[in-house]
Amino acid sequence: xxxxxILLLIAVMFNIVACQNEDKPTEEEAQMxxxxxxxxxxxxxSNLDLKKIANSKGKTVEAVxxxxxxxxxxxxxxxxxxxxxxxxxxxPCIEEMPYFDKLQDEFQDKNVKVLFVSLDNPKARExxxxxxxxxxxxxxxxxxxxxxxxxxxxxxQKLMPNWEGDIPATIFVKTSNDIKEFYAGGFEDYNQLxxxxxxxxx
Amino acid sequence: MKTLMVCLxxxxxxxxxxxxxxxxxxxxxxxxIDFSLKNATDNxxxxxxxxSLKDYKDAKGYIVVFTxxxxxxxxxxxxxLIALHNKYATKGYxxxxxxPNDIKKQPADSYDNMVERAKEKKFPFAYLYDNTQAIxxxxxxxRTPHVFLLKKEGAKNIVKFTGAIDDNSWNEEAVKTKYLENxxxxxxxxxxxxxxxxxxxxxxxxxxx
Numbered sequence: 304x305x306x307x308x309i310l311l312l313i314a315v316m317f318n319i320v321a322c323q324n325e326d327k328p329t330e331e332e333a334q335m336x337x338x339x340x341x342x343x344x345x346x347x348x349s350n351l352d353l354k355k356i357a358n359s360k361g362k363t364v365e366a367v368x369x370x371x372x373x374x375x376x377x378x379x380x381x382x383x384x385x386x387x388x389x390x391x392x393x394x395p396c397i398e399e400m401p402y403f404d405k406l407q408d409e410f411q412d413k414n415v416k417v418l419f420v421s422l423d424n425p426k427a428r429e430x431x432x433x434x435x436x437x438x439x440x441x442x443x444x445x446x447x448x449x450x451x452x453x454x455x456x457x458x459x460q461k462l463m464p465n466w467e468g469d470i471p472a473t474i475f476v477k478t479s480n481d482i483k484e485f486y487a488g489g490f491e492d493y494n495q496l497x498x499x500x501x502x503x504x505x
Numbered sequence: 506m507k508t509l510m511v512c513l514x515x516x517x518x519x520x521x522x523x524x525x526x527x528x529x530x531x532x533x534x535x536x537x538i539d540f541s542l543k544n545a546t547d548n549x550x551x552x553x554x555x556x557s558l559k560d561y562k563d564a565k566g567y568i569v570v571f572t573x574x575x576x577x578x579x580x581x582x583x584x585x586l587i588a589l590h591n592k593y594a595t596k597g598y599x600x601x602x603x604x605p606n607d608i609k610k611q612p613a614d615s616y617d618n619m620v621e622r623a624k625e626k627k628f629p630f631a632y633l634y635d636n637t638q639a640i641x642x643x644x645x646x647x648r649t650p651h652v653f654l655l656k657k658e659g660a661k662n663i664v665k666f667t668g669a670i671d672d673n674s675w676n677e678e679a680v681k682t683k684y685l686e687n688x689x690x691x692x693x694x695x696x697x698x699x700x701x702x703x704x705x706x707x708x709x710x711x712x713x714x
Contacts, residue, residue, distance in 0.1 A: 392575075393709070394611065394711075395709065395711075424577070454672035455669070455672065456684075456705065459705075459706070460704065466704075467648055467651075468707055469647045469707055488709065
């Protein structure tokens with residue numbers, strides 16, 4: 304349930320940013336507009352489910368801190384969260400992204416959720432990364448990790464001590480079943496990715 | 506029933522195990538092999554000639570960096586690599602850059618493109634092409650950039666530090682800890698290295714199939 308809350312929060316932030324972008328307000332206007340738009344957004348989002356907020360098409364990619372990401376990963380409960388680390392510059396990452404979108408489509412009724420975590424330069428979040436996600440019509444939820452407190456060495460160590468920091472890399476998590484499996488490297492095709500999650504669904 | 510329990514436990518244990526495909530590479534204390542690789546710069550033996558660690562007669566050790574042309578993390582570190590070489594080559598630790606990527610998978614990392622990039626950036630260090638990827642495999646390089654700091658001890662090159670250059674890939678001005686420089690300064694001062702390995706996000710090495 305906490306996961307849902309966090310994702311809802313992310314979705315709210317997405318929507319606010321998306322609205323701001325449409326109207327192109329000045330920074331001052333945007334700040335002023337925030338308190339007024341919040342209650343409306345909350346009402347609109349109250350009926351959202353995992354399936355709906357899984358769609359990141361057309362939204363601005365939001366930033367998350369490592370603590371926020373950790374919170375999501377530690378509380379997936381009965382959702383099998385497939386958390387994929389990628390970057391717009393990473394060719395093998397881009398190649399495998401459609402497999403993850405397809406996986407979410409095929410297994411959404413089995414409580415499978417995909418989260419793309421971009422490790423691009425945080426400066427490129429609202430520009431290159433968002434443009435990429437829109438252009439490629441990435442459907443799964445996409446966030447960018449913007450961690451300022453911990454160094455990469457520190458957060459990699461906390462997240463997966465046996466990961467060397469090379470992407471693509473994927474973590475499969477289902478906290479209700481104590482599943483936390485790390486997969487270094489890319490998936491050759493959809494079937495290879497699908498085969499990876501089958502054992503976790505039983 | 507007992508068997509079933511054991512099976513279940515084993516199953517649960519295997520679910521919990523973290524899988525990586527990492528063939529173990531060098532760790533601090535290991536002996537690193539030398540190599541002979543084609544140089545994309547005219548530093549050391551000249552452009553197009555092979556270069557080896559043993560060619561650096563006066564070196565006390567080497568900063569071996571697996572890097573490449575295309576990876577944004579590598580690009581972000583180019584100026585820092587130049588500064589590192591300029592600072593430490595005269596103290597006995599020249600930097601040797603090696604591009605290990607398969608050019609079928611990443612054409613931007615071809616030898617010709619290496620030559621071009623080295624010229625553009627006026628690399629003061631050797632930029633070598635690991636065309637068979639054997640050296641990256643032997644060292645256990647996982648990403649670009651990935652550092653292996655070596656110290657000559659008799660006829661051997663001993664690994665003293667592995668991993669990241671510093672703690673901020675994207676923003677040099679925001680760097681708080683310079684892992685590699687700290688290790689180098691410790692070596693030069695005959696002091697123990699406090700942090701012998703550091704991780705960072707990087708581009709995965711493009712291995713040939």
